[in-house]
Amino acid sequence: MLKGKTALVTGSTSGIGLGLAKALAAQGANIVLNGFGDVEGPKAEVAALGVKVAYHGADMSKPAEIEDMLKFAAAQFGRVDILVNNAGIQHVARVENFPVERWDAIIAINLSSAFHATRLALPAMQKANWGRIINVASVHGLVASAEKSAYVTAKHGVVGLTKVTALENATTGVTCNAICPGWVLTPLVQKQVDAKAAAGGISNAEAIKHLLSEKEPSLQFTTPEELGALAVFFCSPAGNNVRGVAWNMDGGWAAQ
Numbered sequence: 001m002l003k004g005k006t007a008l009v010t011g012s013t014s015g016i017g018l019g020l021a022k023a024l025a026a027q028g029a030n031i032v033l034n035g036f037g038d039v040e041g042p043k044a045e046v047a048a049l050g051v052k053v054a055y056h057g058a059d060m061s062k063p064a065e066i067e068d069m070l071k072f073a074a075a076q077f078g079r080v081d082i083l084v085n086n087a088g089i090q091h092v093a094r095v096e097n098f099p100v101e102r103w104d105a106i107i108a109i110n111l112s113s114a115f116h117a118t119r120l121a122l123p124a125m126q127k128a129n130w131g132r133i134i135n136v137a138s139v140h141g142l143v144a145s146a147e148k149s150a151y152v153t154a155k156h157g158v159v160g161l162t163k164v165t166a167l168e169n170a171t172t173g174v175t176c177n178a179i180c181p182g183w184v185l186t187p188l189v190q191k192q193v194d195a196k197a198a199a200g201g202i203s204n205a206e207a208i209k210h211l212l213s214e215k216e217p218s219l220q221f222t223t224p225e226e227l228g229a230l231a232v233f234f235c236s237p238a239g240n241n242v243r244g245v246a247w248n249m250d251g252g253w254a255a256q
Helices: 015-026 040-047 063-077 100-128 149-168 187-200 204-215 224-235
Strands: 006-009 030-033 053-055 082-085 131-136 174-181 246-249
Touching: 006 015, 006 063, 015 030, 015 040, 015 082, 015 131, 015 224, 030 040, 030 063, 040 053, 053 063, 063 100, 082 100, 100 131, 100 149, 100 174, 131 149, 131 224, 149 174, 149 246, 174 224, 187 204, 224 246
Parallel strands: 006 030, 006 082, 030 053, 082 131, 131 174, 174 246
Antiparallel strands: none
16 A cells, blocks of 8 residues: 555654554555664564665754754655654653753653654655654643653643644645554563562562553553554545544543
8 A cells, every 4th residue: 555655763663663664564665764772673574574674873852863864764765755753762750850851851852853853754745745744642642640741741742743733734635643552562661560560579460450450441552563553544545634633542541
C-alpha cells in the first residue's frame, strides 16, 4: 500500500518507534530511522522487510540537527511522505522537586521536536498534496498522573499541535493525527517495572500486574504491533478524512 512512499520515524531504534517503522515498512514504505543505541540491528530488521533503510542520528533536542535530518531524508528518498514524531524521554518527580534541566529536556524532545519536524516536513507534503503526520502522544496527552508534570504537559501539547496542524491542512491531502498509548512494554517502562519490583520486594510478574492495575482496566500492555497497525490505518485510503484525532489505545485507561 505504501510502496514508493518514505516514512521518517523519530526515536525508532527500539520500542514503539521501531514497531511503527516495521509496520510501515511491511506496507512497502522506505524508512529513515533515528535514535540512539544499537543502529545496525534495527536497520537489519527493517531491511529484512524488503525496503530501503537509512539512518540519521539527529539529537531531537536540537532544531539544527532536526533540520539536517529532514534534508538528509529528502536527499536519500526525494521527500518525507510520512512523518512519525515518536521520540520521547521521561523523568518522574513532584513539581517542587522537578529538576529544571529535566523539564527543559523533556519539553524539547517530547514536544518541540514534533513542532520542528512538522514545520520542516509540511512544505513538501503540501506541494505533493499528500502526507501523513502521526504524532505519538500518550494517554497522558488526555489525562494526568502525579509526578509526571513535564511528560504530561508535553503530551497534552502534542495533542494540541496535532489538532492545529490538522485544521491548517484540512482541505488538502495532508492529515495529522495522534496515537495515545497506555502502558507499552518498552525499555522505558521496563525500568519502571524493575523499580517497582525492587522497591516492593516482589517478582517482575507481580510488579507488572500492580503497574497495570493502577491505571489500565484491560490488565494488558498495548503492543508496538497494535500501534503500528493504527499508524498504517492512518496512512490508508480509509484514513483520508481522519483528521486531528487523539486516538487512545490504552485498555480503557481514559474511559474511567
